[in-house]
Amino acid sequence: MTTLAAIGRAFLGVLAAIGRIVLFAAETVSHLARPPWYPREFMIQVLHIGYFSLPVVGLTTIFTGGALALQIYAGGARFSAEAVVPQIVAIGMVRELGPVLVGLMIAARVTSSIAAEIATMKVTEQIDALVTLSTNPMKYLTLPRVLAATVVMPVLVGVGDVIGIMGGYLVGTERLGFNAATYLRNTVDFLEATDIVSSLTKGAVFGFLAALMGCYFGMQSARGAAGVGAATKGAVVAASVMILAANFVLTELFFAA
């Protein structure tokens, strides 16, 4: 019986956590419709989450695009289909790897820093101080971060898609002997609007989840250095898992026949 009780408790715990996160998300979004807003905070977050993430996005996707081209060439060679490299790189990058890799890098870079910052603010009573200064932390801290991440992530994913394809193109033309013009023509001809729309939509959803998890775990942080550490770890793990799960659901929605 104790084993069953333990399983039940764990399951109820998970359900309660999901409930709390959904309520937190609903409250965050509801502040979008209710002033005051803090546009300056939003712009700062756009800069931090968007602009300063560009190098890491570029580096991640260019190497992945290059490796993808090599793999598809080697795999395709088994049944004389080497020529499909541009098409598969484009599809693979835009539909899956671009959004997922950028999402995971944002979870590592942005979710962790949001969680650590807000948790530290909580631990040092800065969140309480905000309240006593008539400022709602959900409006001042959470909404600008979540909104900024949701808005800039599609742009980051778009940039990541392009650079990933470029990685494939560089490997394709320099190492695998593809003609540059043909490579580009094949890429452009093969991609459809749905591919790009799905890619950018995934970006927006992943951005929302990444920032939301950072804020949620930060706000829930326990006291002390250990509390901040646990909040940061929890936020990154939750954001990564949610991004991968959401990716599956979105792929199902967009591409399932």
Add this chain to the structure above:
Amino acid sequence: MIELRDVHKSFGPKEVLRGIDLTIPKGESMVIIGGSGTGKSVLLKCVLGLIGPDRGEILVDGQDVTRLRQGSSERDAFLAQFGMLFQGGALFDSLPVWQNVAFRLLRGSLKRPKAEAREIAVEKLRRVGLTPDVADLLPAELSGGMQKRVGLARAIAAEPEIIFFDEPTTGLDPIMAGVINDLIREIVVEMGATAMTITHDMTSVRAIADDVAMLHAGKIRWTGPVAQMDDSGDPYLAQFITGSPDGPIETLR
């Protein structure tokens, strides 16, 4: 005037407040003393609405603040009359000192032009003994005493009617503690504000208080004017004042 009536608060099985009754008349400086972990901070946070009490009423100027909804305009108006000095300062470390002090004046209902807000911030910094060149530093670049002063300047920036001080002298050397105590006293008198301080520093009590209340075992053990504190006849209070390990208060906490 702040009135607490039968305020209860538990965290899980732990009863922290077990029926607090306390009145702080307008313009008076009330200091609440008590050992570590007796719920002083919880009491203060209940009044501010940062923690909701389980039971009881908290009236500020006749209005029950426990019924104010989070984010409502009544609650905003209620908070607008408060200033609070946090134990660790709780300065926003991403903002320079002057923006910390002028935080309320840069956004929300009290918003005013940046130059004017800065001017007020510099004026408040001067009031707490800091020079204008501190204004552009970040909180992390200040010493503990200076952070306390900045916290104090932020608490008084919007001319509050009620000011709370959470252990204002903790972590300071005796001389700096004395300076902060004097500053608090001067400011409270000069602004005519109602003040509520929680501390376990008896020097602070004598410097700041009009009235003293002692919190013990979740209840107000003794309350009265500071002048009567030394011959209260209450063994708990006497033990606390002298800091003796022998007496009715358990020392193993």
